[in-house]
Amino acid sequence: MGHETRNSPTYLDLDHNLNIILSAMLRSLEYLAEIFKSTMRLSHPLLLASCASAIQHRALLKPADSCLWRPPPPRLACAIDEWGDNPSGANTTTAFQKKASGRSQQRTHETLPPSKWEATHHCAGPYCIFTNPGFAHGRGMVAITTSPTLPKLRAIEPSRPVPASYHLSLVPGKGLGMIANQTLSRGAVVTTESPAVLIHRGFLETIPAAEQHPLLDQAITHLPPPLRAAFLAQMGHFGGHRVADILATNSFQMDLGGADGHHYGNFPAVSRFNHDCRPNVAFRVAGGGLVHTTTVVRDVAPGEELAISYLDSFESRERRRQRAKMAWGFECACSQCSLGEEAVRRSDARLEEIRRVEGVLGDFQSTGVDAALLRKLVKLYRDERLDAGVAGAYTLVALSYNMLGDARLAVKYAKLAREAVIIERGPEAGDAEAMRELAEAPKEHFTWKARVQR
Ligand SMILES: C[S@@+](CC[C@H](N)C(=O)[O-])C[C@H]1O[C@@H](n2cnc3c(N)ncnc32)[C@H](O)[C@@H]1O
The missing domain is CATH 1.25.40 (Serine Threonine Protein Phosphatase 5, Tetratricopeptide repeat)
Incomplete structure (x- = not known):
């Protein structure tokens, strides 16, 4: 996305x-x-481009200078010293995992796992898997990125949930979509969500598929089971490698700042928004906290589909349709097209x-x-x-x-x-x-x- x-x-x-x-x-x-x-040409502060485009673009890049898929080295590959008293990760079972395994779990602060980023020894080129199973009271998060990005990972904040004002339903020709349960006024917040998976753009654009896919599979195993299930339930439009396909269909381009800041973020709940060239919902991923927030831009009636725009709404219909087809594989038949x-x-x-x-x-x-x-x-x-x-x-x-x-x-x-x-x-x-x-x-x-x- x-x-x-x-x-x-x-x-x-x-x-x-x-x-x-x-x-x-x-x-x-x-x-x-x-x-x-130059400024007034812009329609959105956060510029997003699809993983699909990135994957197509990859063909233009010179063959990777990256290392081969590395066997686990005897010691952690990434700069774990940067995090001070980071525990070894031996006790990383999350509250969600315990709940899922049927054990009673009182969700108090004391019983929740600490929210800390841990390095793994799974790397391809300069990109390694970093995990935080305790993030957001055990919801979890995983990243494939470079070691210098670590301080930025630590700045990511858990979202503050809002009451659900929609349900999921099949929408003809679009797969699942988000349908308003109630009247929503302009300015109402629909979703807030922190990334579940964060992937460095360079990893997707320069690491060959043969190295990329095993690392993506490995990364997903680090998500606590409920979040892993939510991730894997997302739609994949293009086929092929499942995790890569999900990321290509459902990722937001995000800038963590600095020369090395370009990443793709995946938000499994937000992924259910379909596209409309004249959307009734705007989205933003503001600040270093990287919380994705969607807000209604005009009043919405119960039963109406909630949609965001994947595209530049200011382009001609022809151009919008081409881009929808190229980057997400669908014929745009929105109200405007x-x-x-x-x-x-x-x-x-x-x-x-x-x-x-x-x-x-x-x-x-x-x-x-x-x-x-x-x-x-x-x-x-x-x-x-x-x-x-x-x-x-x-x-x-x-x-x-x-x-x-x-x-x-x-x-x-x-x-x-x-x-x-x-x-x-x-x-x-x-x-x-x-x-x-x-x-x-x-x-x-x-x-x-x-x-x-x-
Ligand atoms: C991010 S997902 C949106 C949720 C998806 N419908 C689902 O079932 O999970 C993006 C995919 O949804 C479908 N889609 C989204 N908007 C659409 C639209 N306006 N018309 C047709 N298909 C659409 C396309 O298959 C696209 O690749």
Whole structure:
């Protein structure tokens, strides 16, 4: 599973870019124009691409410099010293395992296994299996990654569960899907989940299948039985090696930070979301805690399917369909893709117009920016039902109204932008704070009348 930006297969961070914008604005309005252009092209702070694409991409990479599958060395291969008083792992039976084996288990803090990362001697090239069977009170987690990633693994947080507001059901043509049990209002959280399996991108892209597959199989055996069962119950769309297929069908690309930070994360509960090009649910994996959170972006009625977008929703129908087919192997017949030909033509034209208008607004040198253009952008998003990607548009509209010297509408859209940013990227997103500041004091904001005064 993967989700794409509107124009680039790289990892980017919109908050980071907005911060650049803000400081750049103070220094040079011309510089701002350039950064605006690139920033407003993005629809999502977290850029995801499918394992399937990665596997296809692997063919382009030069044959691996990796070592062969290594027999267990006499001592642990990875830098276990980094974790101080890490126990040997002899007592790693989890609360779940004990429950599963029928023994009564009082789930108190004392009886739960400690949550610590342990190295194993199973490695391929620089990538080793690391396990944490005590993670999240015995739910467990496993990673195939490099030793320098260990401090980042230790920062991963257990999710705080939310009451289930959906059930799983067969959806014609899609396999299982998530169906709302109740009315859900915009902003309602549907799922929170920590990764079950975390795999370094380099492992999937450079280690040959003959070495990769045994290590993947081995990694899964380190999950406590209930989580292992949940992992193996996931859909595999492509066939072939079971674990690799599950990862190719159900992984989110995640950036743990730094040059070595690119990983794929698997979340067995989240894996049941089907795709829709106009989804009613947005997702994010925020911060070093790596908790995956999904939030409803428009009101949902009981019985409605909950869906996320695997793709860049701003691309044309043709392009979206190609990508769905290439990366996940299905013909996209979502509500937007199955419109009639005339409606599709109008939809594609609106998407093209969104790109053009955002280009104009993002170029500080451009003329013709007025309230009518800003109203047009908002209407285009509404007509296209881009509820899951509206935060960037509202942010741009709020800043633009302020640059035009309209404090009332700058405040209105800054508030809308802040709400949308929180829904799409979480309350900790930098843009949420930036929009709060704009809403509180538009005339003191450095964008005030910036277009009028030129
Ligand atoms: C992450 S899984 C989603 C859950 C899956 N339906 C299941 O039964 O577990 C992704 C797979 O679901 C199917 N799928 C998801 N969205 C779909 C859609 N809009 N149309 C058809 N198939 C879809 C495809 O087979 C895709 O490879």
